[in-house]
Amino acid sequence: MAGAVMAGSGWKAVVSAVSYLANREMAVGWFSKKKNDGPDYNSVNSMAEAQRLVDQGELVPLLLLPKEFGGEAIAENTVYVPSFVADLKHGTDRDVVFPLAADGKVTRYSAQPEYEGKSVVPVAIRISATEPANFVRDIAIWGGALKRI
Structure with missing residues (x-):
């Protein structure tokens, strides 16, 4: 029984850590991404x-x-x-x-x-x-x- 509680607690910790890292990566990516200028048609000159x-x-x-x-x-x-x-x-x-x-x-x-x-x-x-x-x-x-x- 105690093992099941530990496994459950461990799983919650892993999910929490993964969630934290995913949110951190999303936030870092959000602020560091270059603004999208859409398609580039500069070379279409004829x-x-x-x-x-x-x-x-x-x-x-x-x-x-x-x-x-x-x-x-x-x-x-x-x-x-x-x-x-x-x-x-x-x-x-x-x-x-x-x-x-x-x-x-x-x-x-x-x-x-x-x-x-x-x-x-x-x-x-x-x-x-x-x-x-x-x-x-x-x-x-x-x-x-x-x-x-």
């Missing part, structure tokens, strides 16, 4: 390279001015971004901008890409819907834009 990443499924084409607002699938209206960005922009257009436009609260729309270095993949996209109301949303994608959020 449309051919962007198209290669589209073919591999890493990027998708995105219309800055959506078809619903008269946008066309032409080079001047197309950027190449990770799919999560396309999802965020489509959701913003569908759930925020379109209802505002339908209610007459906004009559002007723009989606402006921001670039860093020679990359053809934007670091951010600013969506603006204005006049008479004012709605602005920045979608940070990579690089310096992620440090601003």
